[in-house]
Amino acid sequence: MNASPELVAHGGRRLARDHPESPLAIGGLTVSYGDKPVLFSVDFVTPPGAMLAVIGPNGAGKSTLIKAALGIVPRVSGEVTSFGRPLKQARHRIAYVPQRASVDWDFPATVLDVVLMGLYRDIGFLRFAGARHRRRAMDCLDRVGMQAFAHRQIGQLSGGQQQRVFLARALAQDAELYVMDEPFAGVDAATERAIIAVLKDLNQRGKTIICVHHDLATVRDYFSHVLILNVRRVADGPVAAAFTPENLQIAYGGRLATAQIDRIATGIAGQAG
Numbered sequence: 500m501n502a503s504p505e506l507v508a509h510g511g512r513r514l515a516r517d518h519p520e521s522p523l524a525i526g527g528l529t530v531s532y533g534d535k536p537v538l539f540s541v542d543f544v545t546p547p548g549a550m551l552a553v554i555g556p557n558g559a560g561k562s563t564l565i566k567a568a569l570g571i572v573p574r575v576s577g578e579v580t581s582f583g584r585p586l587k588q589a590r591h592r593i594a595y596v597p598q599r600a601s602v603d604w605d606f607p608a609t610v611l612d613v614v615l616m617g618l619y620r621d622i623g624f625l626r627f628a629g630a631r632h633r634r635r636a637m638d639c640l641d642r643v644g645m646q647a648f649a650h651r652q653i654g655q656l657s658g659g660q661q662q663r664v665f666l667a668r669a670l671a672q673d674a675e676l677y678v679m680d681e682p683f684a685g686v687d688a689a690t691e692r693a694i695i696a697v698l699k700d701l702n703q704r705g706k707t708i709i710c711v712h713h714d715l716a717t718v719r720d721y722f723s724h725v726l727i728l729n730v731r732r733v734a735d736g737p738v739a740a741a742f743t744p745e746n747l748q749i750a751y752g753g754r755l756a757t758a759q760i761d762r763i764a765t766g767i768a769g770q771a772g
Contacts, residue, residue: 518544519583522592522676522707523568528577530560530567537563541577541732545676545709546724550702552712552738555728556751561711562598562680564728569595569678581676591620594674596665598681599658610656610664611649614639617671639667644693659690666694670701677701679710683717695721718742 518524523545530538538560545551553561566572568579570586581589594617614636640646643663648656653664662682669677677698683691698708702723712718718725718738725742727733727750734746 518580520547521545521583522547522581523678523709524580524583525564525568526578528564528567528579529575530563530572531575536730538567538728539731541728543726543732543735545707548702548705548707549724550698550708550722551724551726552710552718552722553726553728554712554715554718554750555733559729559750561728565595565678565680565709565711569593592675594669594672594677596662596669596677596679596682599662599665599685605654608653609650610640610645610653611636613653613664614667614671617668620672636667636671639670640664642670643667643697657687659686662686663690663693666697670697674706676707676709679708681711681713683712683714715747 521544525541525543528538528541528543529536537558541560541564553564555561563572567574567577568586570579579586581593611633615632617639618632618635637646637649640649643666645660645663645667648660648664653661656664666679666682669679679698682694682698686694698710698721702708710722712722719742722738724736725738726735727741727746729750729752733750734741734743
């Protein structure tokens with residue numbers, strides 16, 4: 500396995516808090532569902548300004564990693580910091596977009612209502628959104644091509660449209676770290692292009708992006724860095740260094756056909772030339 504060069508060992512433990520510049524630093528993260536370990540002793544430091552894909556086979560713990568890191572699911576052990584601080588102190592700097600399948604789309608809220616939820620820290624508890632909040636929310640909807648749907652009930656939208664709305668909610672937070680769980684799953688090609696364009700624009704403005712991602716064919720086009728998982732960390736680093744057939748074979752084993760590995764290798768060779 501490729502070692503994560505940023506992590507520093509302390510008596511056998513690697514401590515996330517040693518990296519105050521990292522938007523998300525994870526040390527020794529272990530998560531179990533019942534008696535089954537889903538993640539085991541994962542160390543990872545997110546480089547500032549990275550556009551990072553978390554990849555691995557089904558059951559590798561990709562979604563669990565980000566949920567455990569963000570405190571959504573409990574962890575058995577491990578340390579997580581964001582910008583060198585405990586997560587509770589840095590939540591205002593993080594925007595999270597969950598898997599679309601995990602959302603209750605029957606909730607009686609309009610598209611505009613959903614985006615305004617991203618402004619709750621600014622609006623305040625049990626207060627109504629003002630005109631400036633609505634303008635900001637509409638601007639975010641415009642960035643994802645959904646302004647015309649502002650007053651539509653969220654459950655009436657297509658899957659791709661719903662995903663755009665949740666991205667707009669994240670944009671409204673004006674975060675420094677955007678964490679997205681399978682943002683391209685089940686969306687049409689136009690929506691995928693729209694989402695990646697917004698994410699790349701955020702990244703060019705210095706924001707850090709972490710996406711759980713399943714399409715190996717687009718990793719090199721979409722991302723600058725990669726974290727490869729299969730319960731343990733297999734490899735991480737810049738795509739050019741870590742996204743290799745050897746590391747993919749370690750992670751996917753028999754789940755990824757040799758022919759697929761060969762096509763990925765060909766793609767890497769072609770782009771490198």
